[in-house]
Amino acid sequence: MDALTQTVLNCRELGVTGVNRALRQLPDGSSVLIAEPRGAHNIGVGMMGKWDITVDGNAGYYLGGLCDGPNFTVNGSVGWGVGENLMSGLIRVIGNASESAGASAHGGLLVITGDASLRCGISLKGGDIAVAGGVGHMTAFLAQAGNILVGGDAGDSLGDSLYEAVIYVGGKVKSLGSDAKISEMTATDVAKVKELAAAAGFDHIDAENVTKVSSAKTLYNFDALKNQRY
């Protein structure tokens, strides 16, 4: 990247609001370095432009939340709700993510090169998430659409109350949540896993040997007399 054309926004000097306001002023295609994020919350939220944004350090809650367009690279770990409600764009966290990573994301791709904590991909609505390491419990809770690829192990209650989203786990699944089931990998699934791994830049995924978790669809309609479990 050409250092001369990269805009540097210092989060310590400008504050989050100053950084976000400055970002919105930049033309599409801009390359931006956010220096000294120091774990600040709400960096780069609600951005609609096609910018390449590098966050040089750890970020707090909601990094890249409510965005439609920009690409983020975080050289550090992130707090809760990274990429929450993402519509499009790529968020790459070179580190770990705290709870609710990619919550309710409608589109785009969220990549975590480390581990993600609890409720990763909660309420997912069409976005894709790729986690190189493991994920915590209740991952993909109520996820409606989209795909989650987990390179490592998944915690308890994976895929609880799933709708149409699909989870692929390279490691072990500790337990399944209500209405989640392990289902057969098809050729389409293998292709999807390869595509996700390639997009995420993961080379440790054996696409033929992942566990697919999807909805058993037993809770799609109420029926008190069927002894529904939840």
Place this chain on the structure above:
Amino acid sequence: MDTQAGVPERLEPERQSATFPLEVIHRIQTMSQTGRYEIRGWGAKRRVPNFDDLTFVTASVSRYPLEGYRERCDTKTVLGSRFASKPLELDIPITIAGMSFGSLSAHAKDALGRAATIVGTSTTTGDGRMTKEERAASKHLVYQCLPSRYGFNPHDVQQADAIEVVVGQGAKPGGGGMLLGQKVSERVAGMRTLPVGVDQRSASRHPDWTGPDDLTIKIAELREATNWEKPIYVKFGATRVANDVKLAIAAGADVVVIDGMQGGTGATQEVFIEHAGIPTLPAVRLAAEAIREVGKTGEVQLIVSGGIRSGSDVAKALALGADAVSIGVASLIALGCNASHYFKDGEEHDATADYLALGTSPGHCNRCETGRCPVGVTTQDPILTERLDPEISKQWVVNYLKALTMELTTLARACGKSSVHNLEPEDLVALTIEAAAMAKVPLAGTSWIPGHSF
């Protein structure tokens, strides 16, 4: 006197059980036959202490009134002046509560939006995104951020005039929304990213925050995403009102919205509707006191909802400390909900048979959850939807809102107030001991406020 075989000599007077009246017997029979609890629309039907239990002590010798129809009585209402650079400036303190497209038909949403625009007030989205029609129809549109986040879109966040973070609602505080399969049509399902026909159970918790400290950051996120321009409301059902209001204020809310237990819904469990939350009457007073205790009166605005029907309800809510009210069910009734007839192609048609098909009758219907609304309000059925003419219904809502405002200013003028916002608790007395205790105004004819004076 001879008696026929099998017929008792003398009929005992029939005595209905207070514990097991007919409706309770009917409910047990239904549960034993179907294995289900009742799911329905509307709010609590049981009687709870409410604004009817209060009356105004209007002007006389000791205070003087303003001339009705002559002297000005201001109804202008500003919401969101604490942090937002563009607060909502409304002409009246009566807003339209959040109701989703999905729960309501597109025609109903359109009519409510246009009516609100004409009278200068706001309307509110619901679960399942902002529709183009709704945005176009509404001058002031409040966009809800709900736990489900169905169709939640940052572009709509930026198009909205205010954002309402919904923690809960009065009909089901602590519960998520519900939209039964028959209303999850192709359009609704597409907007919510759900399979068509699924019994949709919305989340009861937000996916990306829990607790007041997180809420602070969530509110900050929404402010950043809207460049600190738009008011942020926080709405919840009335339960632990004082604590919740203080926490919402600490989290940075511009406006707090409290929905009492009479608040309506499109569909939820009847046991929830009738047995959770506290009435709107004590909720207003508790919320207003909480705002005062943290020194934010006039800075953080209070909207109350849940069973508001009349100008006197509005006036009493304002007197007890609200800055505005929200109406849901009442606005639907103005649209035509529970009317025996509907208008189509310039003619009046009887809908009684369609009510009967739902096992109900005009004036008693709460079958919003079926999606078979006989008058086109709470339906996604293309034929039933056509029974609500948005042009006619819009005018009914305009008429209703104007009449409510006239009732409100009538009482305010009689209390000698040049603005409806000058109404105060001292203008009220209670007609029952319960209402006196809950509203913290004296029982009429006494100086007694139970729990506060002797």
